[in-house]
Amino acid sequence: MRAVEQRLLARHAACLEQVELGRLPEAGRMAGRALAAARRAGAVEVAAKLHLTLAWVELDRGRPDSSTRHLDAALPGLTGNDLARANCLRGLHLCLHAEPRAAVTRLTAAIRELRRCGDQWWLANALVGRGIARAYALRPAAADADFRAARTVLLAIGERDRAAMCLHNRGFVAMVAGDLPTALRHYEDAAREGLAAVRRPEALIDRAEALLAAGLVGEAREVLAPAITLLDRCDRGSRMPDAVLLAARCALADNDFPAARALAERAARIFRAQRRDPWPSNAVALRARWATGERPRAGRAAAECDRAGRPEDAAELRLAAGLPVPRRGGTARLRALSLLDRARRAPDRRRAAAACRAGLALVDPHTWPGTELRSIALGHALAHGDARAVLRWSRVEAPAAAPVSGRLAERLRSARGRGDQDRVVQLEREIRRLSLAAPRTAPPAAVPSGTTLLAFTIHNGHLIAVSVVDGRCRLHRLPPVDHHVHALRLAVETGHEDAVRASADALDALLPPTGDGPVTITGGPPGLPWAALPSYRGRPVSLGAAPPDADPPRTHAWIAGPDLVHADREVADLRRAHGGTVLAGRAATVEAALRAMDGVDVAHLAAHGHLRGDQPLFSSLQLAGGPLHGHDLDRLARPPRIVVLSACDSGLAPAFLRRGAKAVVASTLTVPDDRAPALMAAFHDGLRSGLGPAAALADAQVRHGDRRFSCFGPG
Structure with a gap:
């Protein structure tokens, strides 16, 4: 008899290997055959173990009723640590059915028993399960502690893939807490540690949810599609309805309302087949119907979502249907949704602004609901003609450097x-x-006294400007200027002076007066050559923030890319005049350029630029051996204080600023190769004489008649 039991236990171990490899159908078939053999042999204890394994497999396949039957069948034959494992599974059942508090109680008892028995593998399972339950119960600190403890256990027994999944789960907890950058960092760290998405497609679902929260809907859908395919291939039915529901949310965010409704209804069918609550799916389907002009009743669905432990679904449905959102605690995003409803319904500006301010402290202002909170506050400030409030609500944080290797x-x-x-x-x-x-950095500080500020913003499609001249703040509602900006750019490009003067005069007349002296401009019309406007010609103009201190630079890096006729001569002449390091020809590789730029006062790059739309991460300058992309700059330990891009519009100014450069001189138009050297020589002479970057550029442009370059500042 003992030999038979040994063979059956060996088959059980092989079944567990299939579970760990994510081959659930094969694991189920193997366990089923071994269970039949154990029954024939009268091996009660082995049969109980196999029932327990089948309960685990069936739960993961989205078959809770079958899992419960196996668990009930296993219990009479279980003792010791196997009984503790059964209690762990009971807790995981409660997690699946949205009963997180009961799950925490059950799993805490299982954890005590598993520790006493020294069952490390299942102890890690119980800790992970309790971490998930605590996250759903909105106890993120306790959940994070459970995942850290589970990770320590798994590393100790050599389960590196599952340990990486614990790191990924810490990202899930950060998502629940509303800390999106931390969530994404944990997800990326888990991937670097070797987390195998093929075996754990739930990791892709979590990542897709984070991308959707960040407003990258297309990215989320791209990540989600293979996750659904893998879940289907692995027969991981327990996560399939969540993945399909997330796909419905993505379609809803992408304004693909028919697809959103169809996917939500499909998710609801899967939830019902698993005897799970379908109301979150129903809520998404109802939101899609409201978005297409239908007016179905939404109150019951919202109440059922609350009852099912999905308050964010309930809040979003109530917002879509115009129903009041209850004030409550919970996740950062849930509190923000409640504050959005309060801001929408506020009877006066003071209460609306307070709700917006509180909500924006919880969510990213660049994605919904942060965008709507900011819009509501801006609307109230505009309605009251409060220029300083408009200026305050227009400023948002910018992304810092990203850890790109x-x-x-x-x-x-x-x-x-x-x-x-x-x-x-x-x-x-x-x-x-x-x-x-990457974390967000604070918006730039106020400009120094003596500098005029001109800040632009768009609200409900209308261009608004706030000017601060001699300490006096004024609000200006402007007509559309895109046509005038395009006409001026074209005139400067073609060099038709009469057309330049006519376009510049027409546009100048539409913009607010800004007096004389230095001017800082934020949020202005993109691509506008400010030096061509009569009111700004010869003035130090800084785009983005106040110009940095005008300390004369001491260290320089001069870099020339290939296929520019005058680039080598330009950097050689500048090197003779100001000293420093020069890279040209085959020596000007990306790696050499990054080393040369790191920590210098001035980095000057003369190279062909390639603008990639509004994506500074992938815009580039052509160097020897390949392009220098915006994301390459994140490897700089200390960015140059001043950067000069002697090139056509490369789109890299925002990338240098994001990394920490204080000023970037760059063109927003095509630069004639033969005209750049003289302008750049005059600009660097101005820096050496003690002028700030904006003032040095203005002086050089007046002397050489060039209007193509602008000076960009931090933020």
Whole structure:
């Protein structure tokens, strides 16, 4: 008999290996055959173990009734640590059915027993389960502690893949707490530690949810599609309805309302088949119907979502249907949704602004509901003609540097060189995710006295400006200027002076007066050559923030890219005049350029630029051996204080500023190759004489008649 039991236990161990590999159908078949053999042999204890394993497999496959039957069948034959494992499974059942507090109680008891028995593998399972339950119970600190403890246990027994999943789960907790950058950092760290998405497609679901929260709907849908395919292939039914529901949310955010409704209804069918609550799916379907002009009743669905432990679904449905959102605690996003409803319904400006301020402290102002909170506050400030409040609500934080490795950047350059577009898309997606994981930096400080401020913002499609001249703040509602900006750019590009004067005069007349002296401009019309406007010609103009201190630079890096006729001469002449390091020809590689720029006062790059729309991460300058992309700059330990991009519009100014440069001189138009050297020589002479970057550029432009360059500041 003992030999039979040993063979059955060996088959059980092989079944557990299949579970760990994510092959649930095969694990179920193996366990079922072994269970039948154990029954024939009268091996009661082995049969109980196999029932317990089948309960685990069936729960993961989304078959809770079958899992419960196996668990009930196992209990009479279980003792010791196997009984503690059964209690752990009972707790996981409660998690699945949205009963997190009961799950925590059950799992805490299981954890005590598993520790006493020394069952490390199942102890980690119970800690992970309790961490998930605590996250759903809105106890993020306790949940994070459970995942850290589970990770320590798993590393000790050599389960590195599952330990990486614990790190990923810490990202899930950060998501629940409303800390999106931390969530994304944990997800990326888990991937670097070798988390195998093929075996754990739930990791892709969590990542897609984070991308959706960050407003990257297309990215979320791209990550979610393979997750659904993998869940189907692995027969991981327990997560399938959550994945389909998330796909419905993505479609809703993408204004694809028919797809959102169809996906939500599909998710509801799967939830019902698993005897789980379908109301979250019903809520998304109802939101899609409201978005297309239907007016179905939403109150019951919202109440059922609350009852099912999905208060965010309930709040979003109530907001869509115009129903009051209860004031409550919970996740940061849930509190923000409640504050959004309060801001919408506020009877006066003071209470609306207070709700907006509190809500924006909880969520990213660049994504909904943060965008709507900011819009409501701006609307009230505009309605009251409060210029200072408009200026205050217009300022938002900017992303800081992203932790993009040199190896990842080289893989992207290599893929581009091979023309492997699929790999390029994949690597760019990874870099974009890393960028999202970067923390936000505070908006720039107020400009110093004596500097005029002109701040632009758009509200409900209308261009608004606030000017601060001699300490006096004024509000200006402007007509559309895009046509005038386009006409002026075209005139400057073609060099038709009469057209330049006519376009510049027409646009200048539409903009607010800003007096004389230095001027700082934020949020202005993109691509506008300010130096061409009569009111700004010869004035130090800084785009983005106040110009940095005018300390004469001491260290320089001069870098020339290939295929520019005058670039080598330009950097050689500047090196003779000001000293420093020069890179040209084959020596001007990306790696050499990054080393030369790190920590210098001035980095001057003369190279062909490639603008990638509004994506500074992937805009570039052409150097020897390949392009220098915006994301490459995140490897600089100390960015240059002043950067000069003697090139056509490369789109890299925001990337240098995000990394911490104090000023970037760059063109927003095509730069004639033969005209740049003289202008740049005059600009650097001005810096050496003690002028700030904006003043040095203004002086050089007046002397050489150039209008193509602008000075950008931090933020």
